Amino acid sequence: MLTPPACDAGSLSRHAQPPPPSRERYPRSRIVVSPGGETVQTADGRELVLRDIGPDDVTAVQRCFGRLSPQDVRRRFMHAMSELPMPMAQRLCRIDPAVEAAYVLMDQTVKPAELRGVGRIFVDEASNSAEFSVLVEREWTRIGLGALLMQRLVDECRRRGLGELWGYVLMENRPMLQLCKELGFVATMLPGEGGTAQIRLTL
Numbered sequence: 001m002l003t004p005p006a007c008d009a010g011s012l013s014r015h016a017q018p019p020p021p022s023r024e025r026y027p028r029s030r031i032v033v034s035p036g037g038e039t040v041q042t043a044d045g046r047e048l049v050l051r052d053i054g055p056d057d058v059t060a061v062q063r064c065f066g067r068l069s070p071q072d073v074r075r076r077f078m079h080a081m082s083e084l085p086m087p088m089a090q091r092l093c094r095i096d097p098a099v100e101a102a103y104v105l106m107d108q109t110v111k112p113a114e115l116r117g118v119g120r121i122f123v124d125e126a127s128n129s130a131e132f133s134v135l136v137e138r139e140w141t142r143i144g145l146g147a148l149l150m151q152r153l154v155d156e157c158r159r160r161g162l163g164e165l166w167g168y169v170l171m172e173n174r175p176m177l178q179l180c181k182e183l184g185f186v187a188t189m190l191p192g193e194g195g196t197a198q199i200r201l202t203l
Helices: 055-067 070-077 086-093 145-159 174-182
Strands: 030-034 037-041 047-052 100-107 114-124 129-136 164-170 186-190 193-202
Touching: 047 145, 055 086, 055 100, 055 114, 100 145, 114 145, 129 145, 145 164, 145 174, 164 174, 174 186, 174 193
Parallel strands: 129 164
Antiparallel strands: 030 037, 037 047, 047 100, 100 114, 114 129, 164 193, 186 193
């Protein structure tokens, strides 16, 4: 696909002042290794467990989807969805580790435990690259969890020896565009889809 010259995600609006880097806006979460995963202690005192996704997470994934706003759904799935069908939820939780990785942030202070964020990659072996997606529940944003998940995905891609990590981001999702810019991604507008950018990071 032919694309126009890459544009800087943080300067897509000439008149918008870019926010400070996420490391200045959101203090880094503290991570402690525990038997069930990694305990993430956020700067505002909340606690989550970061671990691999698993088949038992299906209902938690569906409950998380039910708490998303229509805007959040469109940003994550790139189109409107009123519900997350069971087959899709099962597919999201039963990954093929040879070509996929997915990490969840679980809130175990409530029963049943709730999923507050998820990041995943899908590997394209032919191009030695991976597509990513990241979602953090709205009430848990702005405390650095998106950056935590993105960095974990970048590290996983490098561990696998992949050459590139890429994804699609709606232009309205400026926090994600800014975060990806800070991580070194380059944004390119998609021809015929003025509201969507493809972002790429060479590993």
